Amino acid sequence: MSIKKEELTPELEQVRSFTQENLGKNELIAVFSSARGKEIAITADADEAMAMVLGKEHVEITEQANKKVLRKIDFFLIPLIGLLYAFQFMDKTTTSYAAVMGFKKDFHMVGTMYSWCGSAFYLGYLLFEFPANALLQRFPLSKTISAFIVLWGMILCLHAVPTNYAGIITLRVVLGMLESAVTPAMVLLTSQWYKQEEQFLRTAFWFSCNGLGIIIGGGIAYGVAEHSHSYSVEGWRILFIVTGLMTIVTGILFFLHVPDTPSKAWFLTEEEKIIHVERIRSNQQGYGNKHFKKHQFIEALTDINTWLFFAYAIANNIPNGALTNFASILLNSDFGFTPKQSLYMNMPTGGVEFVGCILLAWSVRFFKHRMAISIFAMVIALMGSCLLAFHHNKHVRLAGYYVMYVYPVTTICALSCFASNTAGHTKKISTNAIFLIGYCVGNLIGPQTFISKQAPTYTGGKISFVICDAFSILFLALIYLNYWRLNKKKEKDLAVMDLSELKQHDNLEFADLTDFENPYFRYSL
Template identity: 65%
Template sequence: MSTEELDHNEKVETTNELQRVASFTKDNIGGDNIITTIDSGDGRVIKVTGDVDEAMELAIDNEGVVLDAEEDKKLLRKIDLYLLPLICLLYAFQFMDKTTLSYAAVMGLRTDFKMTGDQYSWCGSAFYLGYLIFVFPANALIQRFPLAKTTAIFIALWGVILCLHAAAGSYAGFVTLRVLLGILESAVTPAMVLITSAWYKKEEQFLRTAIWFSCNGLGTIIGGGIAYGIADNEANFSITAWKALFIITGVITIVLGAVFYLHIPDIPSKAWFLSEHEKRLVVERIRSNQQGFGNRHFKLYQFKEALGDVNTWLFFLFAVAGMIPNGATTNFGSILLNSDFGYTAKQSLLMNMPGGAVEFVGCILLASFNKFIPHRLAICVFAEVVALASSCMLAFAGPKNVRLAGYYLMNVGPITMISALSLFASNAAGHTKKITTNAVYLIAYCAGNVAGPQTFIAKQAPSYTGGKISFVVCDAFQVLIILAIYLSYYLGNKRKEKKESSAANALKEIENYEFADLTDKENPFFRYSL
């Protein structure tokens, strides 16, 4: 053996030894000091630093902590009890606040502001323009500052803006308030994704996301009931019915923001309802996620990785296609029931409620099948095919009852967005990468929702045929994109399983590497949920 080969072997042995003894301590947490450098074997260098996940501090002291099956079930029940009800209520009222505009439209809003042409459509689009403007800053804020507290402030402020809708003196002022409302609601969905990923195992995230997201349907039911009650008792109010609607929903939202601030912990290690031992158990139960609670520092390389990931852009296309129908029905649902189906203004407020029930029950029911069908994307494909068939019924069927059934059954479509959000929680590892992927998706979400109301052209009233056909086109495109995402994740796992790199062995020697804030690309042990 040559001297050159001996020197090389000696360097390799020294490097391997360093990797074996490398570990995290409380002294080196928080900085960007390098714990160890690993050659991934594919031309990429993985730097494991002390700038780790917030779960690491508890993980270091968790030696000897064992989580048995019975404790795990008990802890999961406790987490569900303390987190899910309030998150569900928040999501219900968030969607109720969005659909308030649709209710107000048949309660005199358009008449009072003398809206003509596509002016009402721009009231709907303005909300998502505000959302679009602030989605990246909102994600940056909830990463940099305490998650739950920051989100609660956003919630309370959006309640204030909702109340101020009643004080708008002109169309321009009203549209400005819609933009501000979108800005303030832009933090809510990414915050819920981060909370879900911090508290639940990968295999639990789809159903939990479905539970809180499906409360959009509950919001439709509650909002429709409130709007009908106000419209039916309009004579008893000293102000116009639609103004009372905005004030009532706004006050409810402000109260909800205050409760959220006091009740929801920023991270599990600060949970007031968990004992010290239970906080350590939370760390152990999410260890298999290969992720932790979060990291407050923006990491440029993770941002670049997110933008260079093909899955990020597949989800971008997925969101645009899915949100065009959503933006249209959110703002034109009551109008369509009134003008196309022939229900009175009051009846149309009530006739939106069955759609909410379909979403609430249907999406949770479909997500619960994940226990028997482990691939959530398979469930997503099925739901989108049902949504496509439903939009065809609405657009092309002759009998009114068939078209109405199609209108209601389209409400299983949100399971596709539920799947996307839960996949961000499960599959986008690295905290900066996660919030970036989330933000890019929500930009597309806004773009689709901005475009959605524009598909309902005033001169096509009362049937709005063009808008209905756009639903069919978008649903068909979504089926293809879901299949592409499915294939991408499947092939990604196959590549990871096929390539046994030295990086895997080196990383395995580092204790608590699961909480090192590595991305899904960096971590050779990471596997994508399907």
């Protein structure tokens, strides 16, 4: 690591001193005009990373030091985040396993009653999405999410208690409320710790652990079902208790292990913390800001990409909501597997998701446009859903069902876009929340596409997969084109802007400007 000595002008020294004295306050530092003449203010209410770099010389990082810090971050964070995501998805799919273990029968479910067990989860998720994001912004990130994880594990254990339908529906709503914080928290963590070009693959690592959740959950469910005669209570109740306890342990580990920000990382030396700040400088954003900024929220609402991602989230998650709750039932009723066989026959989908998503994300090393990779993955998923819906041969339909499980690459791409392509902390959490509202709406609708009178084939539900996959491709293509257009526009605007006032401000990357406000920000395709 080497230090670059700078010739600091008196004006720059004055700006640094003023920022240091007023850090965190809404005190004006500078105003500059955008290419359209709009005035953009820089205040001392900046990103938390600003405190680490004020008054210090910039650091030039050697390739060796960069790789060492990156390896450390990967080693200490990715395995635990992946484990958390595996258990999170396992918890959501537990009802699918329980359904073929007597869960539906014991609660006397008829008609759409079971479908509403799936939709109720996402109703709670929807209701609490904005409050959850507000809590993540206001309080220490890892401590807050740890509390959510432990509480959701407790609620999952309590699924073994109810003896009536109303009780289980209530618990499903509360479970959804608590899990609503997980994905936005992981997006924030990814944006804090990794450079733009690193975020797609790292997001793929932790998100694709959903596939491990399918494998682990299916294995546990099969083991419980195989020995159900040995228990004094129903096997599905044991299943909820086991998965809930695993989640509680994960929450405690998360509390003890994951720092709230990189500046508090117990596994990095002081020198490595400075290297890390310089690593992420190119992101044009830092660790976060605890204050809600109304103008950033308004910008999120007026950004066309926010609503394109929202529309994509609905289309993409209608199939997801259906599969999360009906996968085992579909394998049992449509493909003719026994209830126990359906538990382990669903496990290959986890392997396809885990391996397929990581391989597709890894290909970004050779083809730099992750949006194009995402569209390609969605085309593969569309082919799979067409086979599942329209082919007469059972084995071909089963192959189509398995192939469909590369579709999470598209969500991985979307989440990595929020981490890298949405700057300004309030705008980031707002955009993320709106996307997850669309995610909830899609997952709410999904179980309702599997109509009981269409059993055992559920033709309408399978055709909805095809339609939704086609619309997902359309929305992803529009987002891709819009990012490309905005980058071209930013290049043109930068050429005509007067940035003399802006150049006096040091560490602009950590001023908590949005992607619209920062003239140096570029969207990663």
